[in-house]
Each structure stands twice: as structure tokens, then as C-alpha cells.
Amino acid sequence: MPDFAFELSRSFERLCGPQSDELNATLAKLCAALAAGHSCIKTAPLSSPLIGRPGEFKPLTQDKDRLYLTRYWWYESQLAKRLRQLAGEKCDVDLARLATLLDELFPASGIQPDLQKVAAAAAVMQKLTVISGGPGTGKTTTVLRILAALQIMEGNTLSIKMAAPTGKAAARMSESVRERKSSLAVSPATLAVIPETASTLHRLLGPRPDGSFKHHAANPLALDVLVVDEASMIDLALMAQLVEALPAHARLILLGDKDQLDAVDAGAVFAELCSLKSPGADFIQALKTATGVEIARSKALASSVGNAVMNLEHSHRFAAGGGIGKLASLVNSGDARGALALLQPDDLFAEAETELGWQPNSKTLLSRCDQGYAAYWQAVLAGDVGAAFAAFDTFRVLTALREGHAGVMGVNQQLEAHWQARNFIPENSLWYAGRPVLITQNDYGVQLYNGDIGLTFILEGAPRVAFKGEGNTLRWFSPARLPAHETALALTVHKSQGSEFNEVILLLPDQPHELLSRSLIYTGLTRAKKKVEIWGSNDVLSKAIAKQSIRQSGLAAALR
Numbered sequence: 001m002p003d004f005a006f007e008l009s010r011s012f013e014r015l016c017g018p019q020s021d022e023l024n025a026t027l028a029k030l031c032a033a034l035a036a037g038h039s040c041i042k043t044a045p046l047s048s049p050l051i052g053r054p055g056e057f058k059p060l061t062q063d064k065d066r067l068y069l070t071r072y073w074w075y076e077s078q079l080a081k082r083l084r085q086l087a088g089e090k091c092d093v094d095l096a097r098l099a100t101l102l103d104e105l106f107p108a109s110g111i112q113p114d115l116q117k118v119a120a121a122a123a124v125m126q127k128l129t130v131i132s133g134g135p136g137t138g139k140t141t142t143v144l145r146i147l148a149a150l151q152i153m154e155g156n157t158l159s160i161k162m163a164a165p166t167g168k169a170a171a172r173m174s175e176s177v178r179e180r181k182s183s184l185a186v187s188p189a190t191l192a193v194i195p196e197t198a199s200t201l202h203r204l205l206g207p208r209p210d211g212s213f214k215h216h217a218a219n220p221l222a223l224d225v226l227v228v229d230e231a232s233m234i235d236l237a238l239m240a241q242l243v244e245a246l247p248a249h250a251r252l253i254l255l256g257d258k259d260q261l262d263a264v265d266a267g268a269v270f271a272e273l274c275s276l277k278s279p280g281a282d283f284i285q286a287l288k289t290a291t292g293v294e295i296a297r298s299k300a301l302a303s304s305v306g307n308a309v310m311n312l313e314h315s316h317r318f319a320a321g322g323g324i325g326k327l328a329s330l331v332n333s334g335d336a337r338g339a340l341a342l343l344q345p346d347d348l349f350a351e352a353e354t355e356l357g358w359q360p361n362s363k364t365l366l367s368r369c370d371q372g373y374a375a376y377w378q379a380v381l382a383g384d385v386g387a388a389f390a391a392f393d394t395f396r397v398l399t400a401l402r403e404g405h406a407g408v409m410g411v412n413q414q415l416e417a418h419w420q421a422r423n424f425i426p427e428n429s430l431w432y433a434g435r436p437v438l439i440t441q442n443d444y445g446v447q448l449y450n451g452d453i454g455l456t457f458i459l460e461g462a463p464r465v466a467f468k469g470e471g472n473t474l475r476w477f478s479p480a481r482l483p484a485h486e487t488a489l490a491l492t493v494h495k496s497q498g499s500e501f502n503e504v505i506l507l508l509p510d511q512p513h514e515l516l517s518r519s520l521i522y523t524g525l526t527r528a529k530k531k532v533e534i535w536g537s538n539d540v541l542s543k544a545i546a547k548q549s550i551r552q553s554g555l556a557a558a559l560r
């Protein structure tokens with residue numbers, strides 16, 4: 001029995017006396033499921049004083065065939081209720097005016113149907129919008145045009161905030177918004193009321209020392225529109241608290257990629273929302289009036305939350321027919337054979353995919369890393385901090401797992417030993433110049449957040465770690481002041497979410513592993529902007545692509 005399950009079972013015993021073996025076994029199963037990201041388990045109803053019906057004050061809740069720790073049932077049911085409310089509230093919009101505005105904001109792009117324009121119309125007409133799309137499908141571009149349309153329609157009076165789950169994702173969102181804003185053809189007055197900085201969700205909600213948030217239903221956030229990027233990384237508990245903290249009149253726009261890995265903690269809220277994509281006939285007609293685009297009607301039963309879900313399909317980043325885009329779509333469709341054929345064409349005349357590489361074993365990994373990190377070490381050894389940051393983001397080894405020889409810890413150790421042997425790193429030195437560190441815990445005091453990456457330099461004989469601050473400034477810390485952290489020469493795919501690199505090596509373990517899945521491979525390979533190399537065997541890659549991990553939850557059912 002996992003530790004948590006053992007502790008729980010002991011406290012239940014103290015509360016109600018010894019429990020049946022059947023209940024203890026179910027509890028162990030439930031705790032293991034929670035640790036694996038499920039919010040509940042499916043099980044036939046058990047009889048126990050500890051298990052209540054929905055809404056009863058008991059530690060466990062049985063809702064139809066699902067058993068929950070009551071806290072998770074509560075998060076799920078509150079979230080479903082609030083999302084249904086949000087999605088059910090239609091906005092009173094002059095469709096003719098909206099049509100004119102959208103024609104101005106979305107000049108004919110030649111991409112038919114223009115789903116970006118449709119998503120924008122949906123976002124203006126409703127309070128809840130969920131936009132899913134792979135890398136470069138124009139989520140940021142679209143959301144900026146949505147914000148411009150909303151501000152113009154409301155006389156530039158809206159208070160808009162932007163946020164993302166990690167510091168890294170928030171920094172990338174801010175950077176991307178700043179870049180894309182210059183292409184918005186709107187008045188300076190409208191540009192001025194579109195924010196350029198995203199905060200982390202935790203900072204937005206205002207963390208308290210006891211783990212709760214300053215903002216909640218009774219003290220809602222002061223905003224009219226909230227845009228959240230990388231929403232697939234948000235777990236059930238955080239999403240429930242976020243939605244709870246929205247003021248009644250506010251709009252919520254969630255951006256993400258439904259095919260990426262789910263949150264680390266329990267829940268798969270974004271993927272579940274995206275599974276509801278089934279707009280109703282009336283809504284399809286209203287969208288057509290506002291955009292001239294008629295979207296297909298899905299066979300699934302329409303639901304108000306389904307009206308909120310928009311899927312962007314055309315990637316502007318990956319050249320049409322480019323290797324990364326092709327591989328990503330083969331992986332997503334579970335076509336392992338197609339993915340392998342693309343990576344290792346056996347047709348001598350087939351044109352090699354320049355964006356893709358393949359290595360069946362990891363024997364040459366260290367020399368490949370010498371090459372990949374060459375510009376980084378050159379900048380570090382020259383003491384050029386700016387160049388080191390720039391070079392560090394061009395290449396990264398991503399591991400599928402944490403533990404083992406091909407896990408992140410093993411690879412970091414091998415790289416450090418290798419670069420010690422090459423005299424880049426002094427022996428027995430923990431804080432060597434060039435040690436990249438990944439922050440793994442939020443620290444609001446020193447303002448370093450889970451996902452932030454710093455680079456170590458030796459200044460006047462002492463190690464100091466530099467982190468990028470606002471507007472490319474540097475913030476320096478002594479190692480003793482850092483919150484929990486680890487070496488980040490290599491990163492796990494999980495920790496790489498929200499980041500991108502020019503070139504990526506996706507390193508798989510030697511043997512198939514239960515933690516490998518289609519979404520892990522997809523997330524890893526789409527971190528690459530120019531080239532991805534998959535290092536692993538056919539067997540391991542095929543089994544990973546075949547495995548679709550589905551999290552147990554009752555959210556989608558409650559939203560239908």
C-alpha cells in the first residue's frame with residue numbers, strides 16, 4: 001500500500017474503527033490512481049460509514065460508479081458547475097458590427113476555413129472560450145485579436161489579465177504577446193489596453209502561507225477578462241480554485257494543446273474540455289453570421305460547454321509537409337508504423353526529412369552533446385552571460401523518464417562527468433560555471449518559480465546564479481538563496497512543457513516503460529522548432545505511440 005494510503009487508512013481507523021480488507025484495498029487503489037493523475041477510480045459501490053453520497057460530509061464520495069476522495073469530488077463538481085454557468089451565459093453582441101470588426105482584424109489568409117476567425121467570434125459571443133492548437137497554430141495571434149475586438153466593442157475599458165501555470169510559460173507568453181502585438185492593426189488607444197505581461201497563476205491568485213489563495217469566490221480577482229496559456233498543465237485543484245476566483249461578470253479564455261501531456265497532479269481538465277467539441281446548430285449559424293465561415297456540425301450531442309471549444313488545426317510554424325509537423329500528426333493519430341517509416345525511410349530514393357533524426361541507441365550521446373552544447377560552453381568559458389542564455393535555448397536533451405541511465409538524473413550525471421574529463425567543469429564542484437539549474441518549487445519571497453532556469457557563473461571567486469528578469473534584465477542569486485532546484489543540462493519532457501528549443505534530442509529508455517505514452521512523445525518532439533532527433537529503439541517508440549493515457553474523471557460527463 002502506498003504511504004499516503006497507509007496513513008489515510010490509519011486515520012480512518014482512528015475515526016471509525018477497523019475497516020474491511022476490501023475497503024483498505026480500494027483505498028490503496030484510489031491513492032495509487034491519484035498519484036498517477038486520475039481524480040477518481042471506477043468501482044462498484046462499497047458499503048462503509050466512510051463513504052457518502054455526493055454532497056454528504058464523508059471522507060470518501062461515491063458518485064454513480066466513481067469513487068473519490070471527497071476533496072477531489074468537490075473540486076470536480078464545483079468546477080463543472082461554474083464552467084457550465086460561464087458557458088451558458090451568452091453575451092449580447094451586435095453580430096453585424098462584430099462581422100465588420102472581424103473582417104478588419106482577420107484579413108483573408110487563404111487558409112480555409114479560417115478557424116482563427118471563428119474562434120474569435122466565439123470568444124466575443126460567450127464568456128468561456130477554450131482554444132486548442134498545436135505549436136504555431138496561431139493561438140497567441142488569435143487571442144490578441146480577440147482582446148482587441150473585445151476592447152474595441154467595450155470602448156477600451158476592459159481590465160484584461162494574462163497568466164500561465166509556470167514562470168517559464170508566463171515569460172514565453174509575455175514574449176510572444178510583445179512580438180505579435182506589433183502586427184495588430186488597431187488604434188494606439190486599443191493597443192495600450194492590451195497587456196504585455198503574463199504572471200503565474202499562483203501569483204495571480206495570491207498564495208497564502210497555509211497553501212490557500214487570497215482570491216476566491218468571496219474575494220474575486222479584479223478583472224474583466226482572463227487569458228490563461230498552457231492550460232493543459234493546470235490540474236483539477238488549481239483550475240477549480242482559479243474558476244472559483246473569477247468575478248461573476250468575467251470572461252475566461254483558455255489556450256493550450258489538448259494533445260500535450262496532462263498536468264502533473266490529478267486531473268486532465270483541458271483535454272476533457274476539448275473532448276466536448278460539439279457546437280449546437282444555433283451557435284453554428286451565429287458564427288456563420290459573424291464570420292462567413294460555416295463549421296461542420298459534430299455528431300455528438302451539443303452542449304453549452306461544447307460551444308466554447310475551438311480547435312486550430314493549421315500550423316504556421318511547421319512548414320507545410322515539414323518533418324516535425326508530419327511526425328507530430330502521425331504520433332497523435334497513433335500511427336507508429338508511419339512514424340517509424342518517416343524517421344527511417346527504407347526507400348533509398350525517399351528524401352530525408354531534414355527536421356528529423358533517429359538514433360537507435362545512445363552510445364554516441366555524449367559526443368552529440370559536445371556538438372549541441374558547443375556554443376553554450378564557448379559562451380560560458382568566455383564569461384558571456386547573454387550569449388550563454390541565448391545558446392542554452394538552442395539545444396536540449398529531453399528525457400522521457402526521471403530515473404535510470406536514460407533518465408534525467410542519469411544523463412545529467414553522465415554529462416557532468418564527461419565535461420569534467422574535458423576540463424570544462426572542475427572536479428568535485430557542485431556550483432561550477434555553466435551549471436544550469438531548474439527551480440522546482442515556487443518561492444514568492446525571492447520571486448523564483450517552479451520551471452525557472454538559471455545559469456551559474458563564478459563572480460569574484462564565488463558562484464552566482466543568473467535568472468532572466470523582466471525585459472531581459474538579469475537577477476543574480478547566491479546558491480544558498482535558491483529554493484529547491486536541480487541540474488538542468490538535460491530536462492524531462494514533463495519539465496520542458498511551456499519551453500521550446502531550436503534542436504531537441506528526445507531520449508527514450510532502453511526498454512518499454514509504463515510512463516511512456518503518445519502524449520509524452522508528442523510533447524517532447526513539439527518542443528523542437530527546427531530539428532528533433534529521437535534516440536530510442538523501434539520497439540520502445542512504437543509501444544509509446546500506441547499507448548494513449550486516459551485519466552479517470554467525471555468532469556467531461558458532468559459538463560455534457
Ligand SMILES: Nc1ncnc2c1ncn2[C@@H]1O[C@H](COP(=O)(O)OP(=O)(O)OP(=O)(O)O)[C@@H](O)[C@H]1O
Nearest residue numbers: 109133134135136137138139140141142176316317
Ligand atoms: N493567420 C495567420 N496567417 C499567417 N501567419 C500567422 C497566422 N496566425 C499565426 N501566424 C504566424 O504563425 C506563427 C505562430 O503564431 P502564434 O505564436 O500566434 O502561434 P501559437 O499557437 O501561439 O504558438 P505557440 O504554440 O508557440 O504558443 C507566428 O509567426 C505568427 O505570426
